[in-house]
Amino acid sequence: MVQGTEGYRFQNWASTYSCHPELYFEPTSVEEVRQILELAKQRSKRVKIVGCGHSPSDIACTDDYLIRLNKLNKLLQVDKKQQRVTVEAGMLLSHLNEELASLGLALSNIGAVSDLTVGGVIGTGTHNTGIQHGILATQVEALTLMTAAGEILECSDTMNPQVFQAACLHLGSLGVVLNLTIQCVPAFHIHLQQFPQTLTEVLNDLDTHLKQSEYFRFFWFPHTDKVTVFYADRTDKPVKASSSWLWDYAIGYYLLELLLWISAFFPRLVPWITQLFFWLIYSVKGEQVNRSDKAFNFECLFKQHVSDWAVPIEQTGKALGQLKEWLERNPDVRAHFPVEVRFARGDEILLSPCYKQNSCFMNIIMYRPYGKELPRERYWAAYEQIMKRNGGRPHWAKAHSCVRQDFEKMYPAFHKFCSIREQLDPSGMFLNNYLEKAFF
Numbered sequence: 217m218v219q220g221t222e223g224y225r226f227q228n229w230a231s232t233y234s235c236h237p238e239l240y241f242e243p244t245s246v247e248e249v250r251q252i253l254e255l256a257k258q259r260s261k262r263v264k265i266v267g268c269g270h271s272p273s274d275i276a277c278t279d280d281y282l283i284r285l286n287k288l289n290k291l292l293q294v295d296k297k298q299q300r301v302t303v304e305a306g307m308l309l310s311h312l313n314e315e316l317a318s319l320g321l322a323l324s325n326i327g328a329v330s331d332l333t334v335g336g337v338i339g340t341g342t343h344n345t346g347i348q349h350g351i352l353a354t355q356v357e358a359l360t361l362m363t364a365a366g367e368i369l370e371c372s373d374t375m376n377p378q379v380f381q382a383a384c385l386h387l388g389s390l391g392v393v394l395n396l397t398i399q400c401v402p403a404f405h406i407h408l409q410q411f412p413q414t415l416t417e418v419l420n421d422l423d424t425h426l427k428q429s430e431y432f433r434f435f436w437f438p439h440t441d442k443v444t445v446f447y448a449d450r451t452d453k454p455v456k457a458s459s460s461w462l463w464d465y466a467i468g469y470y471l472l473e474l475l476l477w478i479s480a481f482f483p484r485l486v487p488w489i490t491q492l493f494f495w496l497i498y499s500v501k502g503e504q505v506n507r508s509d510k511a512f513n514f515e516c517l518f519k520q521h522v523s524d525w526a527v528p529i530e531q532t533g534k535a536l537g538q539l540k541e542w543l544e545r546n547p548d549v550r551a552h553f554p555v556e557v558r559f560a561r562g563d564e565i566l567l568s569p570c571y572k573q574n575s576c577f578m579n580i581i582m583y584r585p586y587g588k589e590l591p592r593e594r595y596w597a598a599y600e601q602i603m604k605r606n607g608g609r610p611h612w613a614k615a616h617s618c619v620r621q622d623f624e625k626m627y628p629a630f631h632k633f634c635s636i637r638e639q640l641d642p643s644g645m646f647l648n649n650y651l652e653k654a655f656f
C-alpha cells in the first residue's frame with residue numbers, strides 16, 4: 217500500500233504561494249495513483265497533482281493530499297513513422313527535449329523554460345509565440361486520464377473526443393493525467409535575431425512581422441516608446457554562439473536585481489533603469505543559431521509576479537496603446553520591463569485563451585528583487601481592465617482576479633467544460649480554492 221508523507225510544505229517557483237498538505241505522495245505506478253484516489257475517497261479528502269510547481273498562482277495548492285508524479289516520468293513509446301512519442305505525464309520537458317534530440321526529433325514550439333512537466337504544461341495553457349503555432353497543448357494527439365472513480369479514460373479526437381477537448385487544458389480539475397502522446401517534428405535549428413524599433417513602428421508593421429518570422433515576438437519597454445523585436449526562424453545553419461556578449465543576460469540580471477531593489481526606496485529610478493537596460497542590452501542588434509529547444513528557452517534568474525492575458529489578435533495595437541496611455545497618465549505608477557508580446561494561433565480547446573481566435577498574449581511583470589515586494593496593485597488592476605475591455609482572457613497559471621461570471625462571458629464553451637468536469641468528478645475531489653473561484 218502506498219504511503220504518504222506528513223509535514224511536507226509545497227511552495228511554487230516564485231515563492232508566492234505555499235501549502236501544507238496533510239499527506240504528500242510520490243507514486244511509482246498507476247496502481248499506486250489509483251490507491252491514493254481510493255484512500256482520498258474513503259476519507260473524503262481532496263487531491264491535487266503538482267507538476268514542477270511553476271505556476272505563479274495557487275492553482276496547484278491543497279491542504280489535503282498532494283501527489284507529485286516525478287517517478288512517473290518515462291518515455292513509453294516512439295512511433296518513428298508518425299513522429300509521435302508517448303510519455304508519462306511527470307516527465308520534464310527538459311528530459312523530453314533530450315530524448316527527442318537523440319531520436320532526431322523536436323517539439324515544434326515550447327515556452328520560456330523547460331523545468332515543467334508535460335502534464336503541467338497542458339494544465340494551464342502554456343504557450344510561446346508564432347502565429348502558425350497554437351498553445352503547446354495543440355501538439356498533444358492523445359492522453360490517458362484517471363478519473364476520481366479510478367477509471368482510466370483514453371482520450372483523443374476519436375476516443376472520448378469531448379473529454380479530450382477539455383483535458384488539453386484541464387486545470388488539474390478533471391482527474392490525473394497519466395500519459396500523453398505528442399506530435400513531434402524533425403529536429404531543427406533556430407536562427408535568432410534581435411533588433412530595436414519603436415512601438416509605433418512595430419504595431420504599424422505587425423502583419424509584416426508576423427509573416428516574416430515564424431516565431432516573432434517583441435518586448436515593449438514601459439515608460440518609453442522602445443521595443444526590441446525578436447525573430448526566430450528555422451535554419452540549416454550550424455549552431456553559432458551569440459554575436460554579442462550581452463546575449464547571455466546573466467551579468468545584466470544581477471545588476472538589474474540590485475538596481476530594482478534600490479528603486480524600492482527611490483521609485484523614480486524605474487524608468488531610468490528601463491532606459492539603461494534597453495541601451496545596454498536590448499538596443500543592440502544580435503544573432504545566434506541554436507538547437508530549437510535551447511533557442512526557445514531562456515534563464516529566468518530571479519523571482520517575479522506576472523500576469524499574461526490573450527486578446528484577439530486584431531486588438532493588439534489598441535490594447536497596448538491603451539496600456540501605454542494609462543501609464544503616461546499615471547506617472548506615479550512604475551511598471552517593470554519588459555511587456556512581452558507573443559502570438560498564438562486559434563484552437564478548439566474549450567478553455568484555451570485562444571479558443572476559436574488567433575490571439576496576442578501581453579505578459580506584464582513586476583520583479584521581486586531579493587524577495588522584496590514592490591507596489592503593483594494599480595498597474596495590475598488597470599492592465600486587467602484594459603485586457604477585459606479588449607476581449608481578453610487571462611493565462612490560467614498566472615495572476616488574475618477573474619471568477620466564474622467573468623469566465624462565462626469570456627469562454628463560449630465554459631458551461632460545456634463545467635458539465636464534463638461535473639461528470640468526471642461529481643464529488644469535487646480535484647477542487648481547491650483556485651478552482652472554486654473559477655467554477656462556483
Ligand SMILES: Cc1cc2nc3c(=O)[nH]c(=O)nc-3n(C[C@H](O)[C@H](O)[C@H](O)COP(=O)(O)OP(=O)(O)OC[C@H]3O[C@@H](n4cnc5c(N)ncnc54)[C@H](O)[C@@H]3O)c2cc1C
Pocket residue numbers: 229230264265266267268269270271272275276285305306327328329331332333334335336337338339340341342343344387388389391392393394516611613
Ligand atoms: C520561469 C517561468 C517561465 C514560464 N514561462 C512560460 C511561458 O513561456 N509561457 C507560458 O505560457 N507559461 C509560462 N510559465 C508558466 C508555466 O508554463 C505554467 O505554470 C505550467 O503550467 C507549469 O507547469 P508545471 O509542471 O510546473 O505545473 P504546475 O504548476 O505544478 O501545475 C499546473 C496545473 O496542472 C495540474 N497538474 C500538473 N500535472 C498534472 C497531472 N499529471 N494530472 C492532473 N493535473 C496536473 C496542477 O494541479 C495545476 O493545476 C512560466 C513559469 C515560470 C515560473
